[in-house]
Amino acid sequence: MHRSASRLTRILACAAVPVMLVVAGCSSGSGGGDADGSSTSPTAQPSATVAPAKFTGLPDACATLGRKTIDSLVPKAKVKGGTAGKSSDITARASCSWNGLDDNGVKGSQYRWLDISLTRYDSDVTLGSGAKRATEYYTKEVAGAKGTEGAKELKATPSSGIGSEATTVTYSLKKTDEDFSYATVVARTENVVVTLTYNGAGYAGAKSPSIADMSKDAVKAAKETVAAVSAGSGQTPATGESSAQESAKAE
Template identity: 50%
Template sequence: MLITAACSSGSGDAKSKGGSGAQHSASGSTQPSGSASPTVQAAAYSKLPDPCAVLSKNTLSDLVPKGASSGKKGGSDDPSSRGSCSWSSLDNNGVKGSQFRWLNVSLLRFDSDTARGAGDTQAHTYFGQQVKDAEAVDGAKNTKLIPLSGTGTEATAVRYDLNKKEGLFKQQTVVARVENVVVTLDYNGAGLAGEKTPDADELTKAAEKAIKEAVGAVSSANDTSSSGSGTGSSASPSKQASKSPSKSASSSASPSKSATKQS
């Protein structure tokens, strides 16, 4: 009996010690030796062109004939990431009325960032939001969405009518994305004081031509070997969104305000 008890006791201790050792070994084997740092693809474009120089003199003469040389650059705390320029034109025909035109080009560049993702992905999201905002303008009538081809990576034109106290304004908002840069072009026209309302199709064609030039200017400003910082060294997209050119464009693009100043 004493011998049996002694053997049983020794066997139990061995199992207990063996089980504890196995658990310790298994626990130790699951400890990570280290984790790789997250990476994100670098943005294609690292800079922007001068927003007041993205359109040729001929194009400006067509869109804003009386204001081709009156480009006004918008304020920016980081010209490499955001910029805008606007032009206004008033062709005064005396008692026959006046033809008014207003043009604004806004550029917004997104850097790749490990927290926010690739620059082109962020730009795609912003592109979609710009189109939605253009479709949802208060008071807009006869809104029409026109997908465009051959203009950057993706492009869409939104046109609509705005009936203001000065007259009926024909508005075109064209949004295009090329890689990690979004270009938004706002162009409107109106016949004031009895002048004929401009043709919406003609204004849209002019705006489409202009957006292609602006997109080309963005590509030309960046060498094919140029790439943005993958760590988001420039202005962060969150700050860009809070100071979005679309907001400044919306306030300055108000046909009633523009027409009032020109009148």
Template identity: 55%
Template sequence: MHRSASRLTRVLACAAVPVILTVAGCSSDSGKDSAAKDGDKKSGSAAPSKPGEKSKPELEKAAFATLPDPCKAVQAATIDTLVPEAKDKNGTATKSNDLASRASCSWNGLDEDGLKGSQYRWLSLSYFRNDSHASLGSANKRAEEQYKKQTETAKTSEGAQNVKAEEAGGLGDQATSVVYTVKKDVDFFNTSIVARTQNVVVTLDYNGAAYEGAGAPDQAKLLQDALAAAKEAVAAVEAANKQPAEQQPQTPAPQ
């Protein structure tokens, strides 16, 4: 009996060893896992956190997406007034690789009046449209820069004399008129109107000269006519971007 009890004790002791080892093993692995997790946490907390990058503000959408036909932007009656006896009353469009961004048209004519001489007139209308660009800035900002460049170009025209620049009110968001004379075979009296409406820059050039003893053009009248034509040209930009009435969203009738 004593031997059996002793033997049973030994068997139970041996049987208990794997259990103890298993528990010890689990306890050990659990300790490692826990240590690893703690280490990960410590490591994660120790790693320098990147400051949150501020998202760049989204650039405003260009107000005007298209340009009017420059040869049709000024009324036919206005062309008759500014350029009597125009060679082509429909105007001559300048070739462009991107009519959505640049477009221009010009007219010229010589009005002969026998012994009273002749009057020459030349009119040019140009549009330059800007889009918003991530690295270049908003459409309006780019148009402002273009407006300044065009104004400076008008002021520093080759051979320009007696240059006079003034702010022109009632034309888009900002506008400047530049008048000057250029001496060629005769005196040419020049007027440039540079205007900006939102993201579009409008440049209208108008000049006149007298031949064969005709009286010199009235520079004040040239400026007045140029401003009138420029107003039509600026208004044409907004008209070209208006949604047709049939495409505009309809407001539902109240129930």
């Protein structure tokens, strides 16, 4: 009886050995690695990219129009070189204005005001390309001109041949007891928006300029301004990359 019990104990002990080896073998492969022992790393996500903005700066707003143009649109301008608007970043926002009163004695006087505003947008991986952001601002500027309070005879028409897209908004507006004729041209050239406002009125019995004439002159000046933006704003090379793309390579 004692001999049988000892034999049974030895059999059970031997039977337990393979089980322990199997358990040990399984535990040695823990840790999430592959069967060959190599570890699996997460797949790297590609960095977001956006098309680079074409223009990297802005020209001097007061230098976008030639002297002949200023003399024609604003006779007797108080400051021939224009008055620059304040800007915290002249590479992104710039403006300039001219105004003058041409006194013709008993024939009355002619008043003119001309204002140019330049707004540039950089590309941003979150907000979109510079051209896309400029398009959004262009739409807002056109809507703002069309929504001028008190405007009469208001018309908005597309203007071809001015940058990437352009709209001319014309209307008349009563100010200081005089009827002013207005022409606002909003144009976008790539990632830059040009807003040109031209208005005038006759004083002391002089007839106010026609809206058609104001519109014609404003469109001509807008074309000249857009050309100045293209010539003096600096451009991103065709093979250039946005800052987002460059940072992605550096990582």
